Amino acid sequence: MLRYSPLVLLQVLTLLRVSHCIDMQALLKAFTSACQSPSPSKVVIPKGEFKLGEIELRGPCKAPVEITLQGTVKADGNSIAGREKWVVFGNMNGFKLNGGGVFDGEGNAAWRTNNCHKTFECKKLPISIRFDFLVNAEIRDITSIDAKNFHINVLGAKNITMDNLKIFAPAESPNTDGIHMGRSDGIKILNTKIATGDDCISVGDGTKNLHVEKVTCGPGHGISVGSLGRYVHEQDVSGIRVINCTLEQTDNGLRIKTWPSAACSTTASDIHFQDIILKNVSNPILIDQEYCPWNQCNKQKPSTIKLVNISFKKVRGTSGNKDAVKLLCSKGYPCQNVEIGDIDIKYNGADGPATFQCSNVSPKLLGSQSPKACSGPVTKAL
Numbered sequence: 001m002l003r004y005s006p007l008v009l010l011q012v013l014t015l016l017r018v019s020h021c022i023d024m025q026a027l028l029k030a031f032t033s034a035c036q037s038p039s040p041s042k043v044v045i046p047k048g049e050f051k052l053g054e055i056e057l058r059g060p061c062k063a064p065v066e067i068t069l070q071g072t073v074k075a076d077g078n079s080i081a082g083r084e085k086w087v088v089f090g091n092m093n094g095f096k097l098n099g100g101g102v103f104d105g106e107g108n109a110a111w112r113t114n115n116c117h118k119t120f121e122c123k124k125l126p127i128s129i130r131f132d133f134l135v136n137a138e139i140r141d142i143t144s145i146d147a148k149n150f151h152i153n154v155l156g157a158k159n160i161t162m163d164n165l166k167i168f169a170p171a172e173s174p175n176t177d178g179i180h181m182g183r184s185d186g187i188k189i190l191n192t193k194i195a196t197g198d199d200c201i202s203v204g205d206g207t208k209n210l211h212v213e214k215v216t217c218g219p220g221h222g223i224s225v226g227s228l229g230r231y232v233h234e235q236d237v238s239g240i241r242v243i244n245c246t247l248e249q250t251d252n253g254l255r256i257k258t259w260p261s262a263a264c265s266t267t268a269s270d271i272h273f274q275d276i277i278l279k280n281v282s283n284p285i286l287i288d289q290e291y292c293p294w295n296q297c298n299k300q301k302p303s304t305i306k307l308v309n310i311s312f313k314k315v316r317g318t319s320g321n322k323d324a325v326k327l328l329c330s331k332g333y334p335c336q337n338v339e340i341g342d343i344d345i346k347y348n349g350a351d352g353p354a355t356f357q358c359s360n361v362s363p364k365l366l367g368s369q370s371p372k373a374c375s376g377p378v379t380k381a382l
Contacts, residue, residue, distance in 0.1 A: 041066070261301035
């Protein structure tokens, strides 16, 4: 049984009831007290609405710390203007975040001036919640709404469970990825609803042993591995498993994307999608090794990212366009060991039946496929 410090709890509860703006120094002091406690401690943010400026709650701590957010914290625009982060939890072992509360990024005004979805040269907006270098962490029963940029970013983590999260932003909100991760090992995302303006889940370089299960995605850009190959010194991706998920009204479905003329040469391997339900999803299954937004790359140079051991099994439902399956692999490094099994994707548009396209790949076919699968590579000029 955890033993919590009464001093830490009473201090935060009393100070937060004084006004509707969190006293940053008081919160930092309470967290520091909890972090320095030799036994597990808990900090509570009670019910109510509070303004919160940029804050970093970092260890290392002497014992596990639990943050229970019961109320709603809203981003204080004056204190985070021009910043790249809002709330950071970092460098802790055994950290917990829970309580049923809400992080409100107040992103509506910022989206109107954001052009990062059109160009690299833009003013970055703050990520709502960052989990940096956490080990053995549990994030449960938390809601994130209207992030200015990504809702959640995970970096350098090991063994994190995210369960029963709710992530919401309008479909037209730019760059509001639900959960993005990189350089992390052993992440689980379970029983979560994500409706946002960009990827529901995006997998960056260095991600290993990711398990996604019972996630509902939509609107948004689907579940994406990548993009990979944009930067030098990227690390391999391996062990990605997405099962028993539902995608509704998304711009893409299950996607792997790498840049042509990549800045590095890495491998993405053992990536598996299974038991997926589609509801009017555009591009339901897509390997895109010619991913080149804003035309800021050289498509004449094939992607150097190697894709190995990929599978799409038991994927069923409806497509929003005729391109039900597109496996567009690299001419320089064709995809290896791609399996397609029991695919049933329907399209009822006037422009013809659903299609299954292949380029630089010879997929292994298992069970049945609808639309009819390509049986061999179709070389596409780059």
